[in-house]
Amino acid sequence: MNQNTGKYLILIGSVLLLIGIFIYYFSDKLHWFGRLPGDIHYENKNFKFSFPLVTMLIISLLLNLILYLVKKFF
Template identity: 60%
Template sequence: MSGETGKWIILAGLVILLAGIVVYFFHDKLHWIGNLPGDIKIERENFRFYFPFTTMIIISLIINLIIRLFR
């Protein structure tokens, strides 16, 4: 591994740490994440299925915008 790889691993760790801090302190304000229109929820008596389709698209768009800003 090169020094450049180490820098990317540290950056990824900082991003995960920042995301954890945001979720920890603002969890009561983020209740809409995962409950957007287009998120698939199926609940039966002995079965529960959840697929956050719209949430994943929005998070992917935000991450792509951030990556493009830094390039």
């Protein structure tokens, strides 16, 4: 392993730690997440289906932005 691999592992760990802290302390304020307009929810008597399409798009955009910034500055 070289030195850059260690830097990337520390960066990824720090980002995951920050996300975990944010979710831990603000989970009561994130109840809307996964229930955005455009998310598909179907519920029947014996069946429940959920496909959070818009939520996944937002997560994808945020991850792409983070990866772009990491790539640009490191």
